[in-house]
Amino acid sequence: MADTGRDLRVEGLTKRFGDFLAVDDLTLTVPQGSFFALLGPSGCGKTTTLRMVAGLDDPTAGRVLIGDEDVTYLRPYKRPVNTVFQSYALFPHLTIFENVAFGLRRRGVKDYKQKTLDMIDLVQLGPYAARKPAQLSGGQQQRVALGRALINEPAVLLLDEPLGALDLKLRRQMQIELKRIQTEIAVTFVHVTHDQEEAMTMADTIAVMNHGVIEQMGAPGDLYENPETTFVANFLGQSNLIRVDVIDTVDQDVVVDCYGQKVGVVASRSHAGGRNAWLGVRPEKVFAEAAGADHRVGSNILTGGRVTDVSFVGVSTQYLVAMPWGQELMVFEQNTGQRPLFRNGDQLDITWSPAHAFLLDADQDARAGVMTPEDDE
């Protein structure tokens, strides 16, 4: 695992379709053996990026390297890269066995029969080896696609939304399975998805992609806790974004004016340049108190809130709190049963710790990346 000889490196990768810029100057490094997730909304260029890495499309500019080898213009069958296609692309005229054995036989591997049977067992399709793809369920086909690619032990395995067609239960099951296989064989996985939960649970590193560029890249926790753009703040989980004026920096805190009330943000979490900024805080980091009560959590306090909506969702209760300047903020509270729920119309103060907020550049659209119900299948 420590061997970095087969890292996947992408440098300045660009793809144009006519006037349309599908992938824009993409640069990233995926360490060998890591699980890398490419996360982004539909049409942001994820598939196009994978296709260039696999050699199925030529880039307009830029390079693809595996280890030190430049594979940018190498034919697909000469690259140590295999793909699990978004639509599986199983060969309909071949049996499951022949599908899985395809890669090994092309490379003239001698004992391909045994290896193929082992792989079919690994993806738990033993009884189906003699069937044709059309005789399998969606989840089984997905496992064939996975086995067909994995068996070649590529340096890099590209997975293009391989779980997209599965129902929720099977999806969770396959996520665990995939993660297990990846840990077992230590192959570099590049996993494309537009399901943020999937990316966060599975990946070592996530790159959030939007309109052909990478907005932010990092460990799932870092990305979630300290987003650098409004798109990331909204696309990964939910965020309250409040318009503020930056006043001053005191010690390690940036002090901002939030419609007349002063709050602080840890300086390392400020990604804003100008005088204005978006103050962001996650709904579950905000604590609600009855107006005027002793504030137990955090040193940032905004007073004058009023509950306008209470949704009980089992593990938590989600409040909408109208602030004096008219904006409604989200506050999620665990249902610990320690205190009674607030009701519609209750007056509240809300508080949080400066270490949990973040500041984003004011030029950005505060609603970028917000999931509308239609997006969320």
Added chain:
Amino acid sequence: MATVATRERVSSDPGRAKPSKRPVGRWLSDHLVLLVGILVLVYIFVPIGYIFALSFNQPSGRSATAQFESFTWSNWTSICEPEGLCDSLQLSFEVSITATLLATLLGTLMAFALVRHSFRGRSTSNLVIFLPMATPEVVMGSSLLAMFVSVGLDSVLGFVTIVIAHVLFCLSFVVVTVKARLVGMDSRLEQAAMDLYANEWQTFRLVTLPLAMPGIVAAAMLSFSLSFDDFIVTNFTSGQSVTFPLYVYGSKLRDFPAQLFVVGTLMFLVSFVFVIAAELWRRRRSAIR
């Protein structure tokens, strides 16, 4: 299924239940498709039945008649007896097989070019391909003859010119048939093959060709039957050669040997066996599913 469900829903509706005349209507709606089907089959098979029956007829004179005189096997045992019959059959087979091979090969290549590559004039080519299909055969035959004569091929009119003519009109059918198959094919399958270490040739041989095969086979069978029974174009381009359709037509003018019925019956049986075999093969394949 849908009609059954609807009917059950209607009859279980108590307000609408009208028992009068219902059985007749129901019987008709249940059996109409079957009835029409049987009528169509009768329409198709009665003439063939005539041919079959007449192949066992012993005509009183030299020429076969529509009158069934007496039963005999002799027509079946002496197929080649009428002068020129078997020669014409042989020529027809030679022509059809050659034309089918050439047309299928060329047409398949053209279909690939038209579907897989974008080049200047592709849409024009797509249109022009249809022209031979739309041209009346007499026009095609006469213009072909004129062309052969003007380029000096009139001395060799025969096998070569017939084949050229047949390839010409089979080609459009092959292109159209194979193209339909290719258009419906997912190009990602070929990309997947390449991703799995198959080079261009292996991809073609292992993925593209097997997937296109049903279309190519259908095109070949269509070509063969088009070529085998073509009369009009062949009549113009054959010179002194006599193919089977020309022989039959010629016999009509002279005396009509009863062996022709035998050949007709045999051809029907052969294609019948082909169709049944294809159907059985298809069923076996779908039974695995």
